[in-house]
Amino acid sequence: MIVRSVGKPDPDLPATAACVADEARAVQGALGADSPADDLVEITSVTGSRLHVTRILRHSPSEGMLLFVDLERDKSNLGLAALRVSQLAPAVLA
């Protein structure tokens, strides 16, 4: 579920969030429970016009929490966006 969202309302956001959560779950499943050192940290996806950066805030299997940032691809830099999101992420739950 979307706990909180800011910015322009997007009717497709719930479906997008569910897909991202599924993707994170699939990667966690592929990594297995015995590889905590290689935990999933971030998922980045690029479409024709959008840049999605998803940061894992909490890893708990049943209480996982993600920070999903939707950016305009033309106006964003993937590396800088990922860096800024990683810097801001700890403040979300603080």
Added chain:
Amino acid sequence: MDVTDLADGKLAAVLRECAAARFTGVLRVDGQPGGTIHLADGMISACETSGAPGLEVVLLRSRRISVADWDAAFTAAAVSDREMTAELIDRELLGAGEVEALLRTTLADAMFALVSGEVDGWAEASAADCLLPLTPPARGGWLLNEAARRAQVLASFGESAVSARDRVAAAPGTAQATRVLGPGQDELLALADGRRTARDLAFARGRGLYETMLQLTRMRASNVVVIRSFEAAPDGAEDDRTGAGLPRRRKDRPAVPRAAEAGRRGLTAGIRMLRPRSEGSTLLDGT
């Protein structure tokens, strides 16, 4: 699935009316599981129901906060007449953002439990304090849409979907299988004894009802657990034995008359054996 598909949409209409009237107070919802909805200015700040664990249960059962820390925070909040959430944050037991996220999650879960059950009616109840209100409150429409989305996700699994009142048991042969379970599934499997419902498992683990139902649904689809529907009478032939193969104890089953057991002496014969074989001497107190 639409919001109106849940609980006949009756509750959705009431919440819309409450939002339009900017109602502040408590709405008691009768039904199964039923519950109470706390509204502030037409928006929902809390929902208490026996159908889903609240934040206190989630925090304590999942051991995220110890009982001692919770009790200390509760006492301090009561003495100083502060909100419990502020006390938890000040004691650095939870972050402010984390509190809001957890409250929103448990509120959405409670509303999901409420509207996916049976709603018989509702009435305005007398005002009551809420220990852990969500600030700012959530819109009723958002919560109902989220409940509808959850119901839709579960329905997409078809016959594998698990309801809150389904009793869950490990599938035969699961204990011997070398199958690798997903995260958290081993814990669920250990607790799935055929008596606990999905709702019971959510409370036992301190997890959300929806999360537990979804996890169980996935496990059922993978043939890790089997479901006994709550309508099913628990007197099938296969239920006469526990998972370990021992006879299952039943309270509702009439006891077998002992006299009917083969090789057992009759009751009168047993009493006769306890009687003195001869008159002998009778010892009395003080003699």
